[in-house]
Amino acid sequence: MATVEELIRQYDTDPELKKEVDEILADQKITMAEFMGFAKKHDVHVTLADFPKIIKEAKEAGLIK
Numbered sequence: 001m002a003t004v005e006e007l008i009r010q011y012d013t014d015p016e017l018k019k020e021v022d023e024i025l026a027d028q029k030i031t032m033a034e035f036m037g038f039a040k041k042h043d044v045h046v047t048l049a050d051f052p053k054i055i056k057e058a059k060e061a062g063l064i065k
Contacts, residue, residue, distance in 0.1 A: 001043050004054075028064050030055060 002010075011017050024034050032051060039046045046054070058064045 001045050007042060007044055025063055
């Protein structure tokens, strides 16, 4: 099981992961389904309660508006 931090580090070095994330963020939104599907696919331990925190961090990082 990966942590969010591990996945972030992997994002910086893995072009396939970056492409997948970029496709999710193309519309400048992250839906709950996208969030949970991505977490399940990559075996990242997150809960629905983590969703607002992830959205806030994505906005602060300039990934979404």
